[in-house]
Amino acid sequence: MAHKVVIIGSGPAGHTAAIYAARANLNPVMYEGFMAGGVAAGGQLTTTTEVENFPGFPEGIDGTKLTQLFREQSVKYGTTIHTQTITKVDFSKRPFVLWSDDERIEAESVIIATGATAKRMHIPGEETFWQRGISACAVCDGALPIFRGKELAVIGGGDSAVEEANHLAKFASKVYLIHRRDTLRASQIMQKRAMEHPKIEILWNQNVIEAKGEQQGLTSIVLENTQNKNQSQLSVGGLFYAIGHVPNTEIFKGQLDLDETGYIKTVPGTTQTNIEGVFAAGDVQDKIYRQAITAAGSGCMAALEAERWLEGH
Ligand code: FAD
Secondary structure (H helix, E strand, O other): OOEEEEOOOHHHHHHHHHHHHHHHHOOOOOOOOOOHOOOOOOOOHHHEEOOOOOOOOOOOHHHHHHHHHHHHHHOOOOEEEOOHHHEEEEOOOEEEEEEEOOOOOEEEEEOOOOOOOOOOOOOOOOHHOOOOOOOOOOOHHHHOHHHHEEEEEOOOOOOHHHHHHOOOOOOOOOEEEEOOOOOOOHHHHHHHHHOOEEEEEEEEOOEEEEEEEEEOOOHHHHEEOOOOOOEEEEOOOEEOOOOEEEEHHHHHHOOOOOOOOOEEEOOOOOOOOOOOOEOOOHHHOOOOOOOHHHHHHHHHHHHHHHHHHHHHO
């Protein structure tokens, strides 16, 4: 028999949808993924240490711990969770059909909350200093004590890189914006903001090729000039990647309307996709805010919209 609601993904969006759907007696079934998109079940928050901006935790909370609490709450109210990755879907007829490696699943409605994965550089030292000086989210981590008053570096050349550099400049003594080309991709207004900022220095034609540090964390990075291949060392207390995200939407290609960068398109102000009964919440459909609380908010919307939709069908 078809499940009323199947949720794909297990970050704040998926779990908030699960809590709402479970409390509405819809017996939701969640496929939380098994290292889907390279991220553990629980989502991107499992890749960070301290979360200081999720309401309810005035002292901050460890990212993995927060995801465990989400999961506990989903289960408490009656969500069934499978640690499996959904590998294929068919949204062309109802009930919808989904497949994992082990199962064929039928669903009357589907909430997609598969998130996005921040791109990494995969340079030597990255694994060692990840979350010990290296981060992929300046808005999330920039205000943490380990970065305050330090010289920091941002890698990237688009609007979000400039935005991250501007954000970090509020806390840092200096911010290097490192770009591998000699012009930024960012919009003119953003470029102007970066170039005129007294604390931001742009380092052109540079690749970051290594991260170095000590016991307590990152202390420097090695740069290589893209033109003459000269190498230099730059002392920084933090390195932020702003080189983009990849939404986890591969399995929805050809089934759902995606934008040019692969994000799921939803009807503005809702989580409704182009297929009735299929909803998308969290970072998989949001390339603007990308925060746990906004993901959770849209997960709530998706569950309420699924509930209403099911009532009418
Ligand atoms: P995600 O958290 O991306 O979770 C999606 C989950 O779905 C993943 O576990 C994935 O494995 C799973 N999945 C994917 N495909 C499938 C599939 N086919 N089948 C089954 N499962 C699948 N935000 C904050 O608000 N505060 C912070 O301090 C903060 N710090 C951050 C630090 C870092 C380093 C990063 C990268 C992000 C941080 N964020 C922070 C952002 C926040 O983590 C995201 O905005 C949020 O997690 C998005 O939630 P989501 O539910 O949309 O998806």
